[in-house]
Amino acid sequence: MRSRTPRRMGAMGLTALALLFLATGCGPEYIVLNPAGPVGREELHLIELSTILVLIVIVPVLALLAFIVIRYRDRPGNKAGYTPEWSESKWLEVVWWGIPIVIVGLLGYYTGKSTFSLVQPPEKDVKPITIQVTSLDWKWLFQYPDQKVATVNYCEIPTGVPVQFVLTSDAPMNSFWVPQLGGQEYTMPGMAMRLWLQADKPGSYFGTGANFTGKGFAHMHFQVVAKSDSEFNQWVQQVKSSSPALTMAGYNKLKQPGTMGTASYSSYPKNLFDKIVWKNGGRYMPDMMMDQGLDANMPGMSGMGSQTSKDSNTHS
């Protein structure tokens, strides 16, 4: 009878864990577990796969521990076996070197696969849009190089279209994170890095700065609003017609440390994003500039590009 107890406890523990996981997965406030786009979904699949794989090891460990501690307690009259000199077993050791190697091999394979796939646009046959993101102390500036509008602390995107976020910082490095659309990427001064995200359904998604940047960091939340193509275009038109322009002086004021609500701008100074990157010691990744078609409109590109192309490869 006694030998059955630990097994039952193990089973109960497993059920409890599974229930906990199910319960947590269902709540809408678990935003990482409720992705609204292909990138977040792919990452969730990897989270699920890795959870299952590690449970293959964890559950037997917990069950074994409970069994062993109960059965081999030093009690008078304990009739369980006692072999104080037994300390080697080739096949047992092969088992527990072998199983983790297989698990790590499996997880490593899928990790590599999804790492390489996530640097590509989530959808190949839809023309992506580009949004340039600058983290400031302590607010987010979004620029739309195609639509020529800009916003602060919110951005709007069309659903079903891959969005290429190009990230930099004009302040200490932050990290751009919209959990329901996908994982984060750092914003770093003097660098422009790319993050592909996409929303499949309309909605307003919580976004936040994830890397500490000082006093106002906790207030760096923003919303990413996804809407249909036509509604998105309407919004662009509306911003163009009813919002003020962002001037260079306006930008310099914007980058002063402080927090603020949202804002929209009908236009922004030409090449503002590139100037921000260059000003901070700019290291563009040459191949990335090709993708974005930015090299054409960047003055003095060739000279600076060749100076820094050596280092820039490390960040591409």
Added chain:
Amino acid sequence: MPQWLHTFGDQYLMWNEGPLIWISDVLILLTGFGIVFVLTYFKKWGWLWREWLTTVDHKKIGIMYLIASLLMMFRGGVDALLLRTQLAVPNNHFLDAEHYDQIFTTHGTIMILFMAMPFIFALFNIAVPLQIGARDVAFPYLNAISFWLFFFGALLFNISFVFGGSPDAGWVSYPPLAGPEFDKGPGENFYLLALQISGIGSIGTGINFLATILKMRAPGMTLMRMPLFTWSVVATSLVIIFAFPALTVALALLLLDRIVGTHFFTMAHGGDPMMYINLFWIWGHPEVYIVIMPAFGVFSEVVATFSRKRVFGYTSMVASLLLISVISYFVWAHHFFTMGAGADVNTFFAVASMAVAIPTGVKIFNWLFTMFRGRIRLELPMLWTIAFVPCFAIGGATGVMLAAAPADYQYHNSYFLIAHFHQVLIGGVVFGMLAGMYYWWPKMFGFKLDDRLGRYAFWFFNIGFYVCFMPQYALGFMGMQRRMYVYPADMGWNTLNLVSTIGAYLMGIGFLFIVAQVLYSIKYGERDVTGDIWDGRTLEWSLPSPVPHYNFAVIPTVTSRDAWWEMKQTGQIQALRPSADEIAPIHMPKNSGRPFILSACFFVAGFGFVFEWFWLAALGLLGVVICLILRAFEYDDEYHIPPHEVVETESALGRL
């Protein structure tokens, strides 16, 4: 109040920051006066100097490390409770942003560098020479320097709380946030110099213990007969020697950026903050193995002793330790998967990071099978070891989940990560260090720590741990990121944060029980009269508790693993209890005040650099140089204990 005093008070003593600082000032003054008064009243100044400040005895240095790390655990723990109090409810006004930022910075720095590091060094010092049959470490003088450098480094760091201002750029202290542009004032300098000074001490300890173990083992103790704790110290020392210099360089370059205007880490002038981040984690990731491997060593000792059984798979245990110390150098970039590395780089570091789980998993199974078919006694060290297994297994599993790079894009900087590393650092390192403390406490002090109070501490701390950190995994999935001093009320984070805070307080109560346990046991703890209170297996248990300062009257000859256990089994205990005529003069190092003075000079220099008072820094460095020169010309630093003194000591202990 005169104007200059007012200015000084506001600028350096931060009197304008309000009651928290005032109360601290008063408490520090009272404690200081109290210590001075007690020492003077009981005429203990000479005793303090002769017995402790100038000692080169590894056992006393170990005890000082232990006391320092428990004090730092208290400071870091109070920091943690302040943080959790602030986060108990959304939009709380208990702390403002600046204070919160300072407190999480000091919490992290103190717990890793001034709590975990001295704790492992405490156990190194207490156990290693005794386990390998040596009379001290290879370089006792350097050992004292290492301790005092750590001590003054920690002092410098803690002084920032009431003088000049605490660092506030996080324990990783990335530029540009920690650079001169965004972080003015002395706080960050305190961080850089305190870590620099104590880091020099850590490198010294690494070298010292590697040399000790390689060169000073008793005859017959081959490498593959060494106790596994000693093996873990070999692996740890190797990692310390290769990892800490990277930290030294990173800190030095950032200090230069800050105080003399170089541009190693500023993009605008050809530098690159990524260089700091790489250097930091080339030290920083091996660092977590530096603190966890000694804990693995402790568990190996404890599991075998309290299961009354040989450790299972000794060779695998050694191999896995060495494998971990090698792999630890190939995983650092997993701290910044999201900083723009290419898919190839991320894949490499992801797989390497997962691979660490293989040798670690092997160790877990070997511990389980050491217990299997043993006789398990649930004494306090074993209790913490058993609690470690599930805690570390789950923490390790979430570590493997974090290693999957694309998934890490979602975990990075979130509370999932916070929960993970607290689970491995508390469930692994703290549980391990506490197990080690309970295990070797009778060896150090000659009495056992009270069992009943220890069990209260155990349950409060353990239950508190899960209540505190399990909700944080869920908070990570809810998108809560680290280091935010307030959070909005509408995200669904409120309940779990409150639960987490309650857990933190339970852990705090657990710590108080440990304090009570120590105080109670000094008077009422069970005395260790045999020196072998746990029925141990390794050489340290062949000695009386506390151990005489020369350790072994006659150096033992070792013929097997678990040497003491074998001697007990075969009735050869007398081999370690020689007759009076076998005892020869014992060669020992002399005490010296210079390690203390040298380290105090480092402190003065560090303090000067913090405030950029270069005259003071020069003065301190001058003192350092003078101490080094004097040491170079010091020839008479050893002596012999005459045999009759040893005979007297051994007879008084009833061993002759």
